[in-house]
Amino acid sequence: MTKVMGKYFLAIVPDEPLKDAITDLKEQLRASFGIKYALKSPPHITLKMPFVHSENKEVELVKSLRKFFEQEKSFSLSLGRIGSFGNRVAFMKVKYPPELLFCQQRLIAFSKTVLKKSIELSDTNYHPHLTLAYRDVKKDQFEQVLEYLKGNSVKGSFNVHQVYLLKKVDGFWRIIEEIKLSS
Template structure:
């Protein structure tokens, strides 16, 4: 018996103050433009795109990730500026050290070798960002949304001390485990 497959992803979830500021921006986008899809997950910077995993082996997944991530050093990030992927995704840009790309590439290799997960295009084309709106734009509103996000002028700095595993539960992404980085 194979067990039920769950959907997971790995991300940096900023501290509460930054999450609150970004969530308020997402709520303003919902109220002003009807954009609500981005509210289905906490503000985050994706490290490993959604993947499926046997829920019966969730504990093993968490232990394996913890063992790997506990050896990664903490690093700084700066949230400043806005960007987009075509006219489908609006995001906050990051300034980040090379350590983030090294960490993400290491995770891709770890997922492929240790967890036997397929390599995704997003794994090889990694562009760290913090999404504020995607998927539910109405025709002709993208430029107005981008101007709104630019006007919000979100500027934050953070030291990344942990990474979170999120799981899709009833259509929403919930944090189910946090992994500490070393100082």
């Protein structure tokens, strides 16, 4: 059996219609500014940064994650104001309860001890956000992009009852598994 490695990450994806509204906003950025990189994944809040894992062991990965998340309780999140990291990343700020931070910390420990995954700097310096534009934003257009987003921002709240395992397929991040939290 050939060992094929896949790239995965774990995220929270907003419910409909909020998910569609955010995707529409990303589409508007593509139409207005030529920014399209953020469209390579569904709107999401990352819980565990991308990691490499054997595709032959994907079923076991999902089973392990299900076991972990069945211990985690549902919580609520609110999205709204626009923020940025430097002059290359624009995002929606997330208002979140301490439960999200604690869940993410437990997930990172679980990832290291059980899944044997490395801990990234961004895993330990967790700043929940929903990225709208990055990587292909030109420095000279960044302020315009921010102003556009502030004038067209999407706001909303949703309850998190599940997280998603995403996998990179043909250059796009695809949801491959929904994993329920305990109620």
